[in-house]
Amino acid sequence: MDSLVERFRSGDRRALARLITRAENRSPGFAETLDAIYGSTGRGFRIGVTGPPGAGKSTIVDGLAAAFRAAGDSVAVLAIDPTSPFTGGALLGDRIRMRCTEDDSNIFVRSMATRGSLGGLARATVDAADLLDAFGYKQIMIETVGVGQAEHDVMTASDVVLVILYPGGGDSVQAMKAGLMEIADIFVVNKSDHPAADRLVDDIEQMLELRARRDAWRPPVVQCVATERRGIAELVLRIENYKSAREAAGDLAARRRERREAQVRRAIEEELALLLFEKSGFQDYITRELDRRRPPYAIAAEVVNLIKNSLKHAI
């Protein structure tokens, strides 16, 4: 493991890929590795990209990647693929493989899928983004297909979130309102040469009028035709604006601190579940009490009380 970290530090992309796999699988030693590279994180900027299927997320990501490379920045793309038993996780995979054929060592593309819990996906995404960041990638894009709740967890792993919408997609803003204002820092109306594009922009603007955010940021609406790379330059500008405005307000640092706190909490919960249900006697106790037809929440309350009392001296 140590030699892998050394190779990672010397810029070996295969070592990077293997460390991401280990974080994904929670292989033994992954936590120590992430702690070892933690000091080198914090220089990359993490851009979350989400939206409904068909909105053109991949094309936007491709356009942004080209623009960042033209400006001299290295680029990493994490494509997060919430696995469904009905898709086999292939929603994004193929397109990703196609993009990988580009022979530019300053672009790194990686698809991540999981069959486990979504919580597991969120954890692995933060870890993979940390590895990319520590490796030296300046622009780290995290792309997710907007079909489940994965995007919410995954998006909290980003410094800025782009929500990609498109006109005529059958989804009106009214139908999409749930949660969008909470996650979108920048709205992108793709396929803006479509006759219904102005209407969609108006709808979003109206929604922005009606709903206040917790912070002072007002998400801009950027129009794009990503297939022709139209609007990408403005989008890059908006991302930079966002970054400097939020850095100045101290919001970016706050967001990153929240992300770290959530990461620590999840790591504690993960370890604690192992400790309580696999390594301690609680599992046997639960089984025994259930066999006696004792109701579930009463059993849970007793176990929690036991832990609480024994923690009294600890805290």
Added chain:
Amino acid sequence: MDSLVERFRSGDRRALARLITRAENRSPGFAETLDAIYGSTGRGFRIGVTGPPGAGKSTIVDGLAAAFRAAGDSVAVLAIDPTSPFTGGALLGDRIRMRCTEDDSNIFVRSMATRGSLGGLARATVDAADLLDAFGYKQIMIETVGVGQAEHDVMTASDVVLVILYPGGGDSVQAMKAGLMEIADIFVVNKSDHPAADRLVDDIEQMLELRARRDAWRPPVVQCVATERRGIAELVLRIENYKSAREAAGDLAARRRERREAQVRRAIEEELALLLFEKSGFQDYITRELDRRRPPYAIAAEVVNLIKNSLKHAI
């Protein structure tokens, strides 16, 4: 709350609906209510129904509901709707409302959505099914849209799982293989009057040959044209076969015990997260250590160790 439980016990459907809402919202006292009705659970049979969008899940559920009612059984339907910010949770809602207009007090239909975590949805589903079971519904169907990972959690809440597939849907069995064998107890090929139906049946049978299950059960493949109610009678028979075969083998009881154990574990995890991160000093400690740039997994390990040591006398 107590009077609500009394009304529930006297057969008041509005009291049932309100108790489900309370379980969904984790309102104060919900755990005590669920424990109070726990002794009356275990008589209803829980049928999970899942499959890709467009497979005809709702039509199958409608057909089964009619067949169960004709046989004299009361029926409850829980439609689980994994909320996406891009759909606003309306994937199933509308069809459900339509079905609700049927004026049969022995059919109860309820749509459940959540904007929180999928774990929360799994918890609320088990609780809602318990309430329906204790209320006296004999056949409890849990329908979920197969677009995310929600179905996996939700399906573990069922006694039997029907996976609905359809020919010509663009999804070959090869593409769908991930996880299907683990969750399907009965395969349903809907729209079996389609020319490609035989091919799909063959594909499923072949997959069944290749993959062994942990248990001895071999999932049957039932062909249906649900819009014409063809195949529904056979499906009912297959469900009954499954139930008696698994009851005889002791597998059904084992599955239900596993479900209870998972429920208790989730309740403990939920309470423990509150205790550790909201009511104790650990959150402040985490923040402080992060401010010192101490790496996240080292902080987590220390907190877990502290808990572990203080638990030594408890276990």
